[in-house]
Amino acid sequence: MDRAPPPVSLAAALALPRTPGRSTEVFVDGELEVRFAARPTNGPQVPHQRDELYFVTAGTGRYRVEDKVTAVGPGDLLFCAAHVAHGFEDISADLSGCCSTGRRSSGLSPAGPISLGNKEWEMAVDTKDGRTPEQRLRLIEDRFEIYNLIASHPPSADTGAGDYTASVWTEDGVFDRGAEFARPTGRAAIAGGSSNPEHHRAIEQGIAHFAGLPYVRITGDTAFAISYLQILVPDRVRPPFDVPNHGSSRGFHVHRVSANRWEFVRTDEGWKIRRRILRPLDGTEPAREILGGALEP
Numbered sequence: 001m002d003r004a005p006p007p008v009s010l011a012a013a014l015a016l017p018r019t020p021g022r023s024t025e026v027f028v029d030g031e032l033e034v035r036f037a038a039r040p041t042n043g044p045q046v047p048h049q050r051d052e053l054y055f056v057t058a059g060t061g062r063y064r065v066e067d068k069v070t071a072v073g074p075g076d077l078l079f080c081a082a083h084v085a086h087g088f089e090d091i092s093a094d095l096s097g098c099c100s101t102g103r104r105s106s107g108l109s110p111a112g113p114i115s116l117g118n119k120e121w122e123m124a125v126d127t128k129d130g131r132t133p134e135q136r137l138r139l140i141e142d143r144f145e146i147y148n149l150i151a152s153h154p155p156s157a158d159t160g161a162g163d164y165t166a167s168v169w170t171e172d173g174v175f176d177r178g179a180e181f182a183r184p185t186g187r188a189a190i191a192g193g194s195s196n197p198e199h200h201r202a203i204e205q206g207i208a209h210f211a212g213l214p215y216v217r218i219t220g221d222t223a224f225a226i227s228y229l230q231i232l233v234p235d236r237v238r239p240p241f242d243v244p245n246h247g248s249s250r251g252f253h254v255h256r257v258s259a260n261r262w263e264f265v266r267t268d269e270g271w272k273i274r275r276r277i278l279r280p281l282d283g284t285e286p287a288r289e290i291l292g293g294a295l296e297p
Contacts, residue, residue, distance in 0.1 A: 014036075014038055014096065016036060023035035023036060023037040023040070023099055024036050024037075024038075026098065034098060034099070035098070035099045036096070036097075036098050036099070037096060037097055037098075037099055038096045039059075039091065039093065039094075039095055039096065040088055040091070040095065040096075040097070041087065041088065042061075042088055042089065042090075042091050043087055043088070043089065044064075044085060044086075044087040045085075045086055045087040047082070047083050047084055047085055047086070048080075048082060048083075049082055049083070050082050051079070051080070051081050051082050052079070052080045052082075052099055053077060053078065053079055053099070054077070054078040054079075054080075054097050054098070054099050055076075055077050055078075055097050055098045055099075056072050056073060056074055056075065056076045056077075056078070056095070056096075056097045057074060057096050057097050057098065058074055058094050058095065058096045058097075059073070059074070059091065059092040059093070059094040059095030059096060060072065060073045060091070060092045060095065061088045061089060061090055061091035061092060061095050062088065062089040062090050062091075063076075063078050063086070063087075063088055063089075064086060064087055064088075064089055065080055065084060065085070065086045066084060066085055066086070069089065139218060142218050142223070142266075142271065143216055143218065145270060145271050146214075146216050146218070146223055146225060146262075146264055146271055147214065147216070149168055149262075149264070149271060149273060150211060150214050150225060150227060150262060151211065152164070152168070153209065153211060154208070154209035154210060154211050156194070157194070157209045158203060158207060158208060158209055159203070160194045160195065160199060160200055160203055161194060162191045162192065162193075162194035162195050163191070165190060165191040165193075165194050166187050166188065166190070166191035168272060168273055169187045169190050169191070169272060169273045169274075170187065170265060170267070170272045170273065170274045171186065171187050172185070172186060172187075172274070173185070173186065173187055173190055173272075173273055173274055173275065173276075174274075174275045174276070175190045175193075175275075175276050176275070176276065176277045176278070177278045178278065178279055178280070178286075202233075205233065205234070206233060206234040207231065207232070207233055207255075208231070208232040208233070208252070209229060209230075209231055209232075210229070210230040210231075210232055211227055211228070211229050211230075212227050212228035212229070212230075213227070214226060214227035214260075214262070215227070215293075215294035220266075221265060221266035222263070222264065222265055222266070223263075223264040223265075223266075223271070224261060224262060224263050224264065224293065225260075225261070225262040225264070226259070226260065226261055226262075226290060226291060226293045226294040227259075227260045227262070228257065228258070228259065228260070228281075229257070229258050229260050229278065230254055230256070230257050231254075231255045231256040231257075231258075232252040232253065232254055232255065233252065233253050233255050234249075234250065234251075234252055234253070235250040235251045235252055235253040236250065237250070237253075238250050238251060256280060257280070257281045258278045258279060258280050258281060258287065259278070259279050259281055259286075259287040259288075259290040259291050260276065260277070260278050260290065261275075261276070261277045261290045261293060262275075262276050263275040263276070277290065
């Protein structure tokens with residue numbers, strides 16, 4: 001679309017010239033066509049060659065797609081796939097709406113209404129797990145929020161950002177790095193690790209925490225993630241070497257690689273870390289047990 005079309009009010013759409021029983025073109029651009037129908041055909045319509053979205057602007061009626069019939073009214077968004085029998089029934093005299101079509105079929109399931117008001121989502125889509133579109137969207141948003149929590153760990157660790165660390169843990173959080181290290185419990189104790197003098201010495205020497213893409217599983221208001229973590233430090237031993245267009249350095253040394261299990265809980269302030277367990281990938285069983293969590297059915 002070269003430019004956004006101007007807004008069209010309901011009054012302006014009703015004033016557009018039209019042929020009885022036919023919709024009126026509002027605009028056409030490339031793959032997208034939008035038309036306005038004042039009192040659409042009451043009864044079956046000939047199946048169309050393209051997918052269609054109807055937005056009900058006024059009036060009431062019933063919308064049939066194949067054998068499914070649903071009462072509709074202002075604010076409802078209706079979908080019908082190409083080549084599927086559909087139509088309005090028992091419509092009021094003031095029923096009107098906009099129809100948007102693409103030039104090609106999307107391959108979605110036949111149909112259903114989506115409420116843009118207070119009704120529940122009812123659109124039939126190709127989901128084999130039985131979730132509604134609203135539930136699937138919530139799951140995606142939750143997953144991205146958890147991704148961001150994990151992705152923010154390396155920058156916060158490498159800058160000693162104690163206040164930020166405190167903000168992403170629960171009050172009773174547990175940080176378990178194994179028998180070699182202390183096991184702080186509670187938000188304040190975990191955040192206190194960022195101000196530890198030894199940790200700041202590591203920052204000053206160039207430590208870098210490097211996280212892999214996590215596996216995340218969400219169940220209601222709890223979740224867990226499995227990920228890898230590398231700890232890199234500048235190599236102080238090998239001689240400098242050049243990389244074209246990237247300068248000279250001694251490179252980095254992989255100091256440690258560990259398996260991580262993160263446990264999260266949903267709170268009024270969003271997702272928080274409740275527990276984190278790290279075990280080194282040194283050939284022992286504990287790290288393999290953590291990684292196996294990503295393979296559970």
